[in-house]
Amino acid sequence: MSSVQHSPLSPLFCPFHRLHCLFDPYNELTIINISCYLPNVEGHHLYPLYWCNNKESGDESLCHACTFKGIGTTYYFCHECEVSFHKECVESPPLIKSIYHSKHPLQLVQDESAGIYCSHCESRSSYQDAKLYYYCFTCKFSLHPVCATTPSFLNFPKRHEHDLNFFPRKADLTCDVCGVVDSKPLIYVCLQCDFVVHKNCIYLPFVIRISRHDHRLSFAYSISRILSCGVCRQKVDENYGSYSCTKDCSYTVHSRCATREDVWDGKELEEEPEEDYENLNSFEVVGDGIIQHFSHSHHMKFEKKTTENLYDDDEKRCQACILPVYGGGVYRCMKSNCDFVLHEACANLPRTKQHIAHPNPFILQVSDTKNIFLCEYCQRCLYGFRYVCSKGDESISIDVRCAAISEPFVQQCHPHPLFLSNELGKSRPCSICENEKVQTLNCIECIFFLCFYCATLPYKVRYEHDEHFLTLSYKENESLNWCEICEEIMDSTIWLYTCHECGTVFHIPCLLGKCPPYVKPAQNLSFNGTKCNIVPNNRLTRLICYDCDGRCQDKLMLEFYDEDGRNLFCYRHWEVADLSA
Structure with missing residues (x-):
């Protein structure tokens, strides 16, 4: 400890040992009825506390009684335990009367379950240690010792010009800041202006x-x-x-x-300069129809693809989305021995992008296109270009198809626009795959939900035995009974691929396989740090999967080599998502 001022030994009892004196492992809430000023406790050693004034401590130090940061510059420190405590937590009497809950006295308790929260700051303890609270067993009302001693009025001129006084009664008052009637948070009022505000709304950003x-x-x-x-x-x-x-x-x-945590990044921007998330172009124009893309070392030239020879050119895939070049404009490398090609839309992908489902921006990453990654939203294992957000506690990767989803989202199979309007933490069943997902695109006019996996299914695909495009649609014609591949009866309420010219229908997994069309045979990939290959499964004798010990029907297999030799895996064993028929 730096800048510690040693004072005479305090008669205060160290909170660590004060809590342990009465700890009851069979109760989640332990009543603390021992005074903080005991000179001796039978069977327990009394640890002295030092009164400290450490200006270097700041607001990041942790109080080990209430387990919250923000201990400030004046606090108690126990040399024997080598931990710090709020002054209010150390000097907390067993029973208090608080203006924030004047009907009943509040009992000092130790919470082992993290099941209660402070009604003043609306925070729960974040550690699995002893949590110190003042608690009303009748009303289930609780306060941190620090919060219990705060003044009953607040002054924040940016929100309101007058002092805001605590309103002690629970009442159905509408907050002027959020517009919600909610008696759970503490309420502050200005009677002079008829202004009502929740405690947690006072400091909302501007x-x-x-x-x-x-x-x-x-x-x-x-x-x-x-x-x-x-x-x-x-x-x-x-x-x-x-x-x-x-x-x-x-x-x-x-x-x-x-100000939801999945919508806002937590930053107040009132006096911050404007920042454009999509201000970096992905390429530089060097001539008529010729560009220098940041992901490739050679110049690329624009070509207009026609719909002829599309299926024959299936091996020529876009390096960003790994989809075949099915027509429209493409940029192709001008070197004759280089097969690098990008869809026109993929070449124009922004270097930095804000996504509707995440509060922080994503950066387009192409340096490790040989790495198989898990998309956070569709839960597919893929490779190619991806967007990465490294802000916060962990790094999040999403593929370019999920990154392109915006509001309103137009699903060509559905007549209404879709919006990402989920309640925080609430899951819904996808109308196509029926899997429960927390993040879904929802129709506000009818009951229709779409997960990111199904939202990024290709609307049009090709089948090797059909000269026409197949389109994704909902089964409406009861005469379409048989899947052309598995020859099983089609469910009457199922999504499928249809050839409207030939009248044939296909289960989605039967046509696409467990391996999606966003993956193609590739060599020298990396999966979870292990080198692997994606190999075609198109021989007369199907390859045997190492996990299920059976011959796989998928079009592609994952190939590993170890000391035992070659190992092959079905796609369903290495992809997280699974779309059932």
Whole structure:
């Protein structure tokens, strides 16, 4: 410890041992009725606490009684335990009366389950140690010792010009900042202005940027007209606070929706310079139809593909999305011995991108296209270009198809636009694969949900025994009974691929296989740090899968080599997602 001022030995009992004196392993809540000023405790050694004034400590030090950071510069330190404590946690009496809960006294307790939270700061303890709270067993009301001693009024002129006083009664009052009637948070009022605000809404930011919109949003207490929220798609009350686009593009979001952890990155941008997430082009124009793409060392020339010879050219795939070049514009490497090719849309992918499902921006990564990665949203194991976000606790990768999904999302099989309007943490069944997913694209006009896996299924595909394109659709014609590949009866409520010219139908997995069309045979790949190959399974005798010990029907297999020799795996054993018929 630096800058520690040693004072005479304090008669205070170290909170660590004060808690352990009464610890009951059979109860989640242990009542603390030992005073913090005991000179001796039978059977327990009394550890002295030193009163410290350490300016270098700041707000990152952890109090080991309530297990929260923000210990400040003045606190107690136990040399025997080598831990620090809030002054309020050390000096906490067993029973108090608090203005925040005047009906009943609050009992000091130790919470072992992390099942209660502070009603003042609305935070739960984040560690599996002893958590110190003041608790009302009648009302299930709790406070941290620090929060229990805070003043009953708040002064924050940026939110309101007058002092805000704590309102002690539980009442159905509408918060002027978020527009929600919620008696769970503490409520503060200004009687002079008839202003009501939740404790957790007082310090909401004034200028933010969210994942669902390209421009910044600014907080306002009212709007001039009734609009729908850009996150939940519900009505926004024009008489209460919300966030609106600073570029006057009629985009508005509820205060609570805009500050959800999956929507907002937590940054206040009121005095920060503007930042454009998509300000970097992926290529430089060097001539008429000739570009220098940042992912490739050679010049690339634009070509207009026709619909002839498409299936014959299936091996020539886009390096970004690994899909065949089925027509439209492409950029092809000008060197005769280089087969590097990009769809026109893939060549124009932005270097930096904001995605609707994540609050932080993604960076386009092409340096490790030989690495198989797991897409966070569709849960496919893929390779090719990917977008990576390394901000926060972990790195997240998504493929270029999921990254291209924006709102409103147009699914050609569905008549209405789709929006990512899930409630936080709530899962829904996908209308195509029926798997429960937390993040789905939803129709606000009918009951239709689409997971990212099915949203990125190709709308048009080719089949080697059909000269026409097959399209993804919902089975409406009861006469279409047989899948052309497996020859099994088709369910009457199933999504499938159809040839409208020939009248044939196919199960999605039968046509695409367990291995999606975004993967092709490739050599010298890396999967979880192990070298591997993706090999075709098109011989007269099918290859045997190492895991299931059977001959695989998939078109592609994953090939590993170890000290025992060659190992082959079906795609379903190394991909996380599984689309059933």
